[in-house]
Amino acid sequence: MESRNINLSKFLARRTQFMRASEIRELLKWATEPGVISFGGGMPDPRYFPYNDIREITDYIIREKGDKAFQYTKTEGVDELKEEILKFMTKRGTKVDNINQILVTSGSQQALEILGRIFMDPGDLVVVELPTYLAAIQAFRVYEPIFIGIPMDDNGMRTDILEEKLKKIYSEGKSVKLVYTVPTCQNPAGITMSNDRRKHLLELASKYDFLIIEDDPYSYFLFKKIDFRSIKSMDTEGRVIYLSTFSKILIPGLRLGWSVASEEIITKMALAKQAIDLCSPAFCQYIAAEALKRGVVDKQIPIIKKVYKNKRDLMLEALEKYFPEGCRWTRPVGGMFIFAYLPEKIDTSLMLEKAKQKKVAYVPGRSFFVDGSGWNTMRLNFTFVNEEEIEEGIRRLAELIKEEL
């Protein structure tokens, strides 16, 4: 049959115009080439994946539970896994009343998409941190909310600024629907919100009647003891939707995350999920349940924490040693990222082309800012790169920055 060139744009739904390829992925295609030291991406260190444990568990699941694990399962998730998540959460200080308040998702990324789908209508006001997690912006953007960016300082989101904004918004007869926050070891900024700010945020949620999405992949990796409570654990009104994931504490390849919220919200989320993928893979869910049961996750966390802390220290030392005056950066108490602010004349997106020549990769910060700022910022991931490469990578970056000044 004769092939014709069709005009695809004529067929595409309107919402596809809000689907943008991740700038990061496009820009960093070369970051995996040999010789490149990559602080881009946000991946765990594969040397510490629990290969043997997963092998043993997988054999066991196939042998003992294959009939259920190879089958479709409930949209809400495998009960056995939800029971284990409930215990895990409770042990870590966030009490969950029953498993009906839990939804297992295909990565916590899916929960972000679902939350956009069930809560955001075009024009709804959604508050995010400046900067915030890029793939949350991507997930939400197709539902056409209006983002309101709130700056952060060392104590996390500036809830005083949020309060001022809320007063103004409400005085104009409008309202905020949702606040999305990564309060602990934030991606990308590496900042942790103080307990006072968490309480303040909840007070504001109650006063101004909005919901909070608390996205928490990183609180497991705190490098020093700090006093913090999940926002969910302080939520007495069912306003918080808590998200976490097995990606960093076990393996991202399982593609499993979970949400904790009121039963009413979980029911709506499950309804949306049903249309997306019917259920998350039962096989992966049985593996994750068994990994929790056997203490594999509890064993992994301190191992990873030690390795990541050392890498963070190496990166902070190198930054101190090499980065020129006029640069500043966050000193994360945990997580996977350091966020650097360079002198304002530097555009880190433009600089990336030269970084390619120097064989060092980072993520330009601009796409993490919903207000179009952040052109002079960069996110540096310290978990994927090997220890020996950190100093050299930062040295190369510093050289580049000096050339730009």
Ligand SMILES: Cc1ncc(COP(=O)(O)O)c(C=O)c1O
């Ligand atoms: C803040 C944040 N939320 C959600 C995710 C998604 O994680 P996953 O879909 O692997 O559970 C990530 C991954 O890096 C993240 O950093």
